[in-house]
Amino acid sequence: MAPALANALVPIFVGLLLGYWGGKRGWLDIKGVTALIAVVMNVAVPCAMFSAIIRTPWPAVARAASACWIIALAFLVIYTATYLIALRSGKVSLSESAVLALTIGFPNCAAVAISLLSDLYGPSSRVLASLSIAVGALTISPITLAILEMQANPENRGFDVRKFLKCILLSFKRPVVWAPLVALLLLAVHVSLPPFALSSLGVLGNASTGTALLLTGLILSEQKLKINLGAIISSLAKIVVQPLLALGICLLLHMEISTVRQVTMICAIPAGFFGLVFGKRFQAAPAVAGSALILTYVLSLATLPLWAVIVTYIH
Template sequence: MAYVIIKALAPIFLIMLLGFYAGKAKMVDNKNVALLNVFVMDFALPAALFSATVQTPWQGIVQQWYLVVVLVLSMWITFAAIYFISTKLFNKSAQDSAVLTLTVALPNYAALGLPILGSVVGENSSTSLSVAISIACGSVLLTPFCLLILEREKARASGTAHGSSLSMLPILIWRSVTKPIVFGPLFGVILSAIGIKMPEMVLLAIKPLGLAATAAALFLTGLILSARKLKMNAVVTLSCITKLIIQPIIAWGIVILFGLHGSIAITSILMIALAAGFFGVVFGNRFGVQSPDAEATLLLTSILCIVTLPLFITLTAGI
């Protein structure tokens, strides 16, 4: 099993390493990555997420509603807890905390979901559907929270914020929803729900963008990391423990609460037990927010999941 996990992680580390090397070698300006960020956040990732969600059968989502509930509750609880701890206990800024929180709360479904889940429950259409549902849950039901906070702080910094956060909420929601990274997957879910299938020609046309999305995001992440000095501290330690141990235990508790068994229970826990995703770091860079804690968490959880994932795979084998 460790071999399967390392095999799944190898492309991630290789592409991030290439981005890191390109930045350190000054092949790419690692302090000015705005153009690459626009490509990733406004074109490649939205195309990939739209393609994944629009091709996810609505009936399949309805049939796996338990998976949706477990994933969403696990991510929401983690998001709320880490954001509170980061802002109230460690006195981090709202922007920094939002980026860190999204990094911790949102697992790397896109890169690790299919190889890990396929090796445990088998590669079939149900497995692919579960991964697609996981990606949809993260992109539609979690990332907007991070965007809302970043948009709110951006408005306050520019002096365009008026009134309380609650009174600003409609405007912030509109700004977040109209961002391609949210609108893309949300539009895909809506089309799937009302039964509209995208023409094959359209899907083929955006396929190259989708294929480039993960690689470009990982390269960008490596490039961003090359401009920073990663440091261990209490926030990073807590974030890693939360992501790799506490969040999967939360998911397990929800599974027990609903009385789930078999592949749906295993899938729910293992999807949450994956390493941290790169969305938080990339989102932060798009808004000019640097979070060394999020970057360190991303890197360390990607390494440490080689140990924690086999543990949860073994523990969930009999449920």
Template sequence: MLSDAILLALAPVFFVMGLGYAAGRMHIVENHQVDSLNKLVMDFALPASVFAATASASRSEMLAQAPLFAISGGVMLLLYLAWYVRQHASSKIGKEDAALQALTIAFPNLAGVGLPIVSAVLGPTGVVPVAVTLAAGSILVSPLTLILLEINGGKDGGAAGPMTARILGALRRALTKPVVLAPVLGIALSLSEVRLGPVVDACLLLIGHAAAGVALFLTGLVLSGQSFRLDWKVVRATAAADIIRPLLTALVVFILPVSAETAKVAILLAAVPSGFFGILFAVNYRLDSATAGSMVIASTVFSIITMAIAIAVLFPG
């Protein structure tokens, strides 16, 4: 039955996320010092998983993902810029906070929610489109946020060094992160038809298999340390992330000549709730993370409904 398939896809995701949330709220695991778990996910497990998935894909399979990269990246960038410009123009918040909010809304939680959901719906082949979409967001909106943070303050008030040097430094830091380099290198190996061999694949997958579960636990843990404040900005942000993002993607794939499979995967990944990069960036740059945290909590809870609808409509079988 369709309801069983939806439950099978969503229940494990929110169960593990709930475990992380409960562990943080009950102080079983420290929810304000998540650097170590974050490094495990973002610097080791997730890069290993997406690198193995992309590098092992054939050249034809990887070329078939080009429309997904363009569509997902374009939608994220458009939503990012729209929210940033509107917030900066119509409210009293600074450019740094507007950038963090835009990142939170535009960049879905592909590591924590997207990977296990798509894997449950599509099977092992779902890792490749998640890796490609993650690469699109990591190359486009994540570096843009870092640049805006550096230009408008940085960690120490924005007085350190010339503007050009700060921008180049922000780009270097963003583009040399393992979670960015891994899919890029994997895509390059796939396109060049270089194969790593079964031993290397097995080594990478052993740590890579931890990515989805630990990322979900980390998401719940991060959310447990955030104060929740429901206001109209959070409501609008939730609507933008959970409703407008997948509908905008649906409009794009309807207009463009893309395959039905690419269209369905693009919409499903666009329906994934807001990611927690904005929270982590806020902590790193000593900025207020309460608004971004509220956005992530509301988006994650509401996505139980929107993702169930997306799976039912896109994958009725």
């Protein structure tokens, strides 16, 4: 177990530290983070997702559907709870509450899920790891964007249902959303891609994990760590409560053991960078979100191996 954990976790933290150190030292330009985000979210990650799904037999993908609903529920519960608690505290605005909620509710699946699950549970787990990115991109990400866009308009401070639904529909324009959906459609109608297409997708997709890890480390290097009660509670909600919630739902529904382990580990992944990226666009970046983001990675040095050990004892 120890060698498998080392193979899975050491490369992840090496990539994060390299991005963090590069940002602090200045040889990775934090001003160019927008371009790096575009590469990761519009090219590398969509190609990795498409490649993982299209290479998988349709029955295996269909079996992953129930797991996706559990992942979506775990994301939404933590997102909603974080949002409401932050809003009730009175210390952050509605927009900042949404940014914090997305940071805590959506794990960094884009950078960590595919490599972590592949190393721990084999290549077949890449499908659920890829779909977990799409789940977050289809659910809590557009919700956050809708809130941010509505709050950015001084004339519209209330909840606009039409604009909210429009933002949900616009999310389908993002490659990180439509790429897995197209792959699923092709699989469903039994369309096979030529080998050169699969090879091209594989080459581009192989860059996703390393680039996303560097990007996360670079974003972390720009954040200031301020440990307070809000940051601690937010961090624990992400790396303790969310995986515990996912594990409980899976056991309650008597899911397959392999699914229980994969879903739990996806939810145990530290906080994602989507929230801070969206917040930067709308000048809504609460300090607690940056602190919680850093703290989840520090604490995950202990919690990720712990969760990996816990789920191995589930039979």
